[in-house]
Amino acid sequence: MVNVVIVESPAKAKTINKYLGSDFKVLASYGHVRDLPPKDGSVDPDEDFAMTWQVSPSSKKQIREIETAVKGADKLILATDPDREGEAISWHVLEILEKKNLIKDMPVERVVFNAVTKKSILEAMEHGRDVDTDLVEAYKARRALDYLVGFNLSPVLWRKLPGSRSAGRVQSVALRLIVSREMEIEAFTPREYWTIEAALANDAGEDFTARLTTFNGQKLDKFDLANETAAREAEAAVKSAALRVASVEAKPAKRNPPAPFTTSTLQQEASRKLGFNASRTMQVAQRLYEGEDIGGETVGLITYMRTDGVQMAPEAIDDARDAIAAQFGRNYLPDSPRIYRSKAKNAQEAHEAIRPTDLARTPQDVARYVSGEQLKLYELVWKRAIASQMESASFERTTVELADADGKVGLRATGSVLLFDGFLTLYQEGVDDSEGDEDANRLPKLNEGEQPQTRTVNADQHFTEPPPRFTEASLVRRMEELGIGRPSTYASTLSTLRDREYVRMDRNRFMPEDKGRLVTAFLENFFNRYVQYEFTASLEERLDAVSAGELDWREVLRDFWRDFIAAVDDTKELRITQVLDVLNDVLGPHVFPAKDDGTPPRQCPTCGDGQLSIKTGRFGAFIGCSNYPECKFTRPMAGSEAEQAAQGDKELGIDPDTGLSVLLKSGRFGPYIQLGEKTEENDKPKRSGIPKGMSPADVDFDYALKLLSLPRDVGEHPETGKMITAGLGRYGPFVLHDGKYANLDSIEEVFSVGINRAVDAIAQKALRGGNRRGQATVLKELGDHPGEGGPVQVLDGRYGPYIKHGKINATLPKSVGIDELTLERAVELVAEKAAKSGKKPKAKSKAKAKTKSKAKTKAKAKTKTKTKTKTKAKAKTKAKAKSAVASDTDAS
Numbered sequence: 001m002v003n004v005v006i007v008e009s010p011a012k013a014k015t016i017n018k019y020l021g022s023d024f025k026v027l028a029s030y031g032h033v034r035d036l037p038p039k040d041g042s043v044d045p046d047e048d049f050a051m052t053w054q055v056s057p058s059s060k061k062q063i064r065e066i067e068t069a070v071k072g073a074d075k076l077i078l079a080t081d082p083d084r085e086g087e088a089i090s091w092h093v094l095e096i097l098e099k100k101n102l103i104k105d106m107p108v109e110r111v112v113f114n115a116v117t118k119k120s121i122l123e124a125m126e127h128g129r130d131v132d133t134d135l136v137e138a139y140k141a142r143r144a145l146d147y148l149v150g151f152n153l154s155p156v157l158w159r160k161l162p163g164s165r166s167a168g169r170v171q172s173v174a175l176r177l178i179v180s181r182e183m184e185i186e187a188f189t190p191r192e193y194w195t196i197e198a199a200l201a202n203d204a205g206e207d208f209t210a211r212l213t214t215f216n217g218q219k220l221d222k223f224d225l226a227n228e229t230a231a232r233e234a235e236a237a238v239k240s241a242a243l244r245v246a247s248v249e250a251k252p253a254k255r256n257p258p259a260p261f262t263t264s265t266l267q268q269e270a271s272r273k274l275g276f277n278a279s280r281t282m283q284v285a286q287r288l289y290e291g292e293d294i295g296g297e298t299v300g301l302i303t304y305m306r307t308d309g310v311q312m313a314p315e316a317i318d319d320a321r322d323a324i325a326a327q328f329g330r331n332y333l334p335d336s337p338r339i340y341r342s343k344a345k346n347a348q349e350a351h352e353a354i355r356p357t358d359l360a361r362t363p364q365d366v367a368r369y370v371s372g373e374q375l376k377l378y379e380l381v382w383k384r385a386i387a388s389q390m391e392s393a394s395f396e397r398t399t400v401e402l403a404d405a406d407g408k409v410g411l412r413a414t415g416s417v418l419l420f421d422g423f424l425t426l427y428q429e430g431v432d433d434s435e436g437d438e439d440a441n442r443l444p445k446l447n448e449g450e451q452p453q454t455r456t457v458n459a460d461q462h463f464t465e466p467p468p469r470f471t472e473a474s475l476v477r478r479m480e481e482l483g484i485g486r487p488s489t490y491a492s493t494l495s496t497l498r499d500r501e502y503v504r505m506d507r508n509r510f511m512p513e514d515k516g517r518l519v520t521a522f523l524e525n526f527f528n529r530y531v532q533y534e535f536t537a538s539l540e541e542r543l544d545a546v547s548a549g550e551l552d553w554r555e556v557l558r559d560f561w562r563d564f565i566a567a568v569d570d571t572k573e574l575r576i577t578q579v580l581d582v583l584n585d586v587l588g589p590h591v592f593p594a595k596d597d598g599t600p601p602r603q604c605p606t607c608g609d610g611q612l613s614i615k616t617g618r619f620g621a622f623i624g625c626s627n628y629p630e631c632k633f634t635r636p637m638a639g640s641e642a643e644q645a646a647q648g649d650k651e652l653g654i655d656p657d658t659g660l661s662v663l664l665k666s667g668r669f670g671p672y673i674q675l676g677e678k679t680e681e682n683d684k685p686k687r688s689g690i691p692k693g694m695s696p697a698d699v700d701f702d703y704a705l706k707l708l709s710l711p712r713d714v715g716e717h718p719e720t721g722k723m724i725t726a727g728l729g730r731y732g733p734f735v736l737h738d739g740k741y742a743n744l745d746s747i748e749e750v751f752s753v754g755i756n757r758a759v760d761a762i763a764q765k766a767l768r769g770g771n772r773r774g775q776a777t778v779l780k781e782l783g784d785h786p787g788e789g790g791p792v793q794v795l796d797g798r799y800g801p802y803i804k805h806g807k808i809n810a811t812l813p814k815s816v817g818i819d820e821l822t823l824e825r826a827v828e829l830v831a832e833k834a835a836k837s838g839k840k841p842k843a844k845s846k847a848k849a850k851t852k853s854k855a856k857t858k859a860k861a862k863t864k865t866k867t868k869t870k871t872k873a874k875a876k877t878k879a880k881a882k883s884a885v886a887s888d889t890d891a892s
Contacts, residue, residue, distance in 0.1 A: 004073040006066065006093055008080050009824065011290040012116060015298040016079070019118045020125070025073075027066055029080070030824055033059040034092045036147050043144045045565070049557045051144060055096070058831035061788060063096060070097055075107050078131065079124070082112035082351060083306050083488065084547065088139035091131050114313075115357040116291045116300030138547035141556050145169055145539075148561065152568050153527065157519065160526075160571065160579050162616045164519050165500040169536070170485035171493050172523055175502055176531045177478060179512045179520040181470055186590060188466035193223045194231035195460050198238055198411060200402075200452040206444035207455070210402055212238060214410030231459040238457045241404040243411065245450045249399045253416070254392040257423035259310040259340040260353035260385045263487035264480045266305065269384070271473035272430035274376050275508070278472055278491035279816065284377045285354070294369050300357050301366060301374075302381050306488040307351035310340040312385065316352075319359040320389040332422065334391050355385040383427040390423035398443050402452070415443035430473075469509035483537030499813045514591075514637040518614075518621055521586045522579065527567055576616060583621075584613050591623065591637055606633035635666045653701035655708070660685075662704045664696060671696040673704045691728065691747045706751055711736070715755035717762075724758045726750045737762050782823045785830075792826050794818055805830045 003024045007013050010028040017026040034053040036042040044050045055063055070076060076097070078090035090110055097103050109128030113120040149169045157164040196212035213220055215234050225231045261269070263282075270281040285305035291298045312320070317337045324333050340353075356378070363379040370378065400413040418424075446452070470478065476490050485493060497503045502516030512520070523531045530536075539560070545551040584591075591614060592601035604610035610627035614637065625631040650664040652673075660676030675686040688707040690699055699707075711727030717737055724737045726744070733750035734741045735758040742758075742765035744750055749757075780794040785805050792805045794812065801818055803810040803826045810833035812821065 001075075002069075002073045003075045003077055004066070004069045005077045005079050006090070008086070008089060009290055015116055015291050015300070016121055018298065019121045024077075025069055026079075027069060028062065029066070029089055029093060030059065030062055030827065032056065032085075032089055032092065033063055033096065036143065040151060042151075043147050045148070045557075045561050049144055049554055049561075051140060053092070056831050057834050058785070058788070058827045063093075066093065067097065067100065067102060070102050070106070073106065075109070076103070077125070077128065078108065078110045079113070081306070082114060082304055084135050084139050084142075085306075085488070086112070087132050087135040091136045091139075094131060114352050115303045116289060117357050118299075120357075134547055134549040137553040138543055141543055141546050141553035144557055145543075145560060148557075148564070149530070152565065153530075156568060156571050157522065160574060160576055161518060161522050162620060164515065164522075164620075165502070166496075167519065167523065168493075168496070169530075169539075170489065171496050172519070173484050173531050173533065173536045174475070174479060174493055175497055175512070175516055176520050176524065177475065177484075178470060178497075178503055178510045179517055181467060182512050182517075183590070185466040185469070190463040190465070191223065192226060193462050193464070194225040194228070194234075195462065196225070196231065196234050196238055196457065197460065198243075198457045199455040200243070200413075201455055202444050202446055202452050203450055204444065208413055208415070208443050208446075208452075210400070210411035210413035212409070213412045214403070215408070217408050228459070228461070231461070235457055235459040237409050238411070239454065241409040241454075243402045243404060243409070243452060243454065245446050245448050245452065246401045246403045246410075248446055248448055251397050251399075252419075253395045253397045255395065255422075255424070256392045257338070257387045257390055257427070258384065258429045259342075260312055260355050260388045261381060262308045262310055262342070262353060263306050264308070264476055264490065266354055266381070267476050267487070267490060268473035269380060269430055270377060271471060271476075271508075273380065276373075276377075277494070278476065279495050280373075281377065282491045283822070284373050288370075288374055288378055288381075292366075292369050292374070294361075294366065301361070301370070301378055303352055303355050303357060305354050307354060308342060308487055309351045310342045310353050312355050312388070313352050316355055316359060316385075317389060320386055323359050323386055324390055328390070328425065331420075332391050332425070334389070338389055340388070353385075354381055356382050359385060387423040387427035390426065391420070393418065393422035393424045394420040400443065400446050413443060413446075415441035417442060469506075469511060471509055475510060482533045483540050484533060485536075485540070495813060495816070515620060517587060517590065518583060518637075521583050525582050525586065526571055526574070526579075529567070530564065580614055580616065587614065604631060604633050607631040652699070652704050655705065662701060662708065664699060664704065666696070671699075673699070673707050675708055689728065692732075694747075710750065712751075714753060714758045717759060718755075724755065724762070726753050726758065735761055740765070780818055780821070782821070782826050785827060792823060792830065794821065794826075803829055808834050 001023055003020075005013075005016065005020065005024055005026040006029055007016060007026060008029055008031055010030070013026040013028040017024065020026065034055050036051060037054045042052045044052075076094075078094065080086035080089040087110075094103070094108060108130075110131045111124040111128050113124040146169055150166060153167040154165075157167055198210050198212070199207060200210055201207050212234060215224070215237065218224075225234055258265075266285065267278045267281050270276040271278070274281075276284070282305065285302065288301045289303070289305050291300040294301075321333055321337065359382070361382075363375060363382055366378060367375055395416045395418055397416045398414070402411040402413070403409065468474075472494060475494070476487075479485055479490060480487060497510075497516070498505070500515075501513055502519060503510050503512050505511070520531070539556075542551060542556050546553045546556060588601075592612065594601055602612045604612055604625040604627065607625060607627050607630070610625035610631050610633070612623050612625060612633075614621055615624040616622075621637055623635045623637060625633045652662045652664055654660070655662050655675060658675065660682070663674045663677070665672055665674050671690045673688045673690065676682050678685055686708055688704075688710060690696060690707070707728070711725045714724040714726050714735065716722065717724055720738060722738050724735055726733070726735050728734075728747070728750055729741075733744040733747055735744060735753060737758075740762065742761040744753060744761065753761075778793050779796050779801055782792040782794065782803075784790060785792050788806070790806055792803065794801055795804050795809075797809075801812045803812055803821075805826075808830050810826075810829040812818070812829070816825065
């Protein structure tokens with residue numbers, strides 16, 4: 001008897017095959033096997049949202065292997081991941097096999113397991129079920145919605161807002177969060193306030209601090225001491241007051257442990273504590289889930305990592321309690337197990353929380369079997385799971401009120417004492433943008449009526465601060481709070497925003513690029529409903545209702561499509577000038593901030609009477625003058641420092657060698673340094689771009705001269721005698737010898753590189769093969785393509801690293817590191833590139849060649865037939881002519 005089992009990944013297939021034995025053949029689908037073709041019409045609203053599916057080029061080999069295996073099988077077991085996407089993969093595989101009439105009467109079972117362990121796998125095989133139609137329909141609804149938004153809204157952006165890349169159902173709303181936060185920061189006006197703190201000592205001489213809360217008999221609000229005058233008056237009053245302890249109030253308090261990880265909370269905590277972005281967290285978690293060789297046996301180390309459930313299985317809770325008692329003692333164990341409920345909007349809680357598959361397996365036990373990143377994430381998961389079942393931490397929070405005799409001055413001191421550390425002995429949850437731990441202060445013993453000694457009194461000035469920019473952790477948390485998207489998609493959503501260059505990361509915080517601001521402003525003004533948080537969240541709720549079998553998926557699509565296509569149609573007559581007028585109004589404060597000299601923000605610095613405004617060109621938006629073409633002033637869109645630098649030419653100094661001005665200028669493609677103005681004598685003034693990532697405000701006269709000195713001669717190559725030069729190009733600093741380039745490590749090195757370092761850099765480049773025409777350096781070998789064969793490699797290209805398979809080159813997204821890239825992900829990127837470019841895989845190319853060959857043969861045969869027909873016709877005509885001549889002769 002042969003049972004064919006289908007899973008997603010080859011790593012999981014290998015592990016499960018060992019668990020199940022010789023009666024089972026486990027094959028991997030390598031993720032999704034079909035998708036909607038990336039062309040118009042793949043979802044047809046006129047045919048009740050009929051969907052056309054296409055087998056991915058990269059999946060054809062897997063499908064052939066599955067088909068071959070199923071032909072001789074007695075049973076098909078679909079064992080893909082236990083979530084909506086896993087259900088969809090099982091449905092796709094089954095439908096492909098049914099269409100080819102390979103299933104017939106064969107029994108088909110869908111099994112799910114939450115952990116790749118022998119026990120979980122064998123238990124799952126005993127509890128087969130049918131494919132969950134509700135989950136499949138929820139998948140189809142989401143996929144159709146994303147397709148309809150992308151293929152209808154993105155073209156509107158391309159036509160009305162050149163330079164824009166794409167819009168998406170969740171991606172655009174996440175972008176709006178980032179842009180809105182930045183606009184809040186820019187519009188924020190700091191407000192001054194003062195506080196008075198006194199350093200005091202009790203009768204035993206132990207120090208503590210107290211803050212002024214009452215002045216002139218009135219309770220103080222935050223802004224009551226609004227300036228230094230008021231603060232100094234209050235400071236003097238505290239200094240002269242004879243303070244005594246009016247009351248001491250001590251209250252017990254507890255802090256409970258956080259729940260075990262969900263997908264969202266794991267991404268947040270890994271961001272805070274490990275510095276991982278969401279994509280990296282999920283990649284490492286995937287490897288831990290699929291398993292590692294531990295002492296000769298491959299075993300999954302954590303449970304399934306795409307979940308919004310917060311409760312562990314009963315047996316896992318028992319294991320955690322046993323581990324707590326053994327490692328920390330019975331006093332760290334609560335009387336009864338802790339039960340958790342999710343607070344997140346739209347939480348399904350269909351799966352177990354993320355936890356180690358064996359809670360007795362400590363981080364120390366796995367350290368020598370896993371990578372450094374895997375160990376860090378495993379330790380985080382293990383500690384959180386164990387801590388979730390530990391006893392609460394106990395505190396005594398104390399509040400001390402102090403006052404003078406007449407009650408005109410009052411101060412308060414607060415603090416706490418940790419009585420029992422409980423779960424804090426193992427784990428403390430990270431926080432975003434914390435202002436400090438309220439339990440950190442500790443007060444000495446104070447008694448009512450005691451008169452503490454005043455040591456010093458300080459008046460401190462403060463200013464309110466704008467809300468902080470989002471980190472990955474805080475953005476994920478905010479999206480989950482609002483019910484935007486699903487936690488399993490957050491990683492790809494944030495990666496897309498970076499890959500589209502709508503946002504950038506600055507000290508691990510999201511900052512919107514001007515391109516992102518433009519897209520958000522456009523959508524808010526012309527597609528407002530579809531970037532509203534409430535609308536997006538309500539749509540998620542309806543999609544979740546489809547998953548639960550409470551709502552028909554086509555009904556959700558009909559309701560959405562009716563209003564959405566009407567909004568798209570409304571933009572058909574919209575002129576670009578109308579769009580630009582709106583964008584100039586909305587983005588004016590950012591693009592045209594007030595000038596220090598008081599001149600109008602939009603006044604053209606070149607002609608003086610033109611008005612600056614946002615314009616669009618082939619390469620996107622830029623700032624231009626209303627007097628064009630008479631005035632040709634342009635500059636890129638920019639804000640703050642770059643904006644100030646771009647308001648006109650800035651003279652940095654006079655070049656000592658030429659006597660010409662060294663100018664900081666800004667052109668359409670960014671800021672640059674120029675030596676002297678353009679004149680008849682100086683018709684091609686020397687220029688140098690400012691290094692990427694450097695603010696124009698940081699370029700001083702000395703640095704500008706260094707830039708203008710490039711390219712510079714380093715020295716002659718000892719072997720060839722040819723000059724080596726160092727310079728700064730579009731792709732960074734380099735050395736050049738005999739037409740061949742080699743990169744340098746940093747911008748600063750281009751100014752100081754000597755002959756030895758330059759020769760070595762050139763030699764290293766040659767050793768890597770980078771100097772041979774058409775050959776790029778191989779950065780990583782990923783293995784053979786599972787569908788088409790042939791190596792899949794990461795190469796070092798002129799424009800950055802890229803993935804190569806056969807004749808297909810796929811760009812490596814900026815959000816994906818080379819070390820993190822897996823063969824499966826590379827195959828997906830190659831397939832996407834192939835679909836977009838229309839290139840076919842080798843197998844298909846052979847078929848195509850065969851078809852062409854047949855076509856040529858047919859064409860030749862047709863030509864021969866035509867030639868024969870023509871020859872016969874000519875012969876017939878001659879015969880007729882001869883016959884006619886003969887007839888005429890006879891007649892005569």
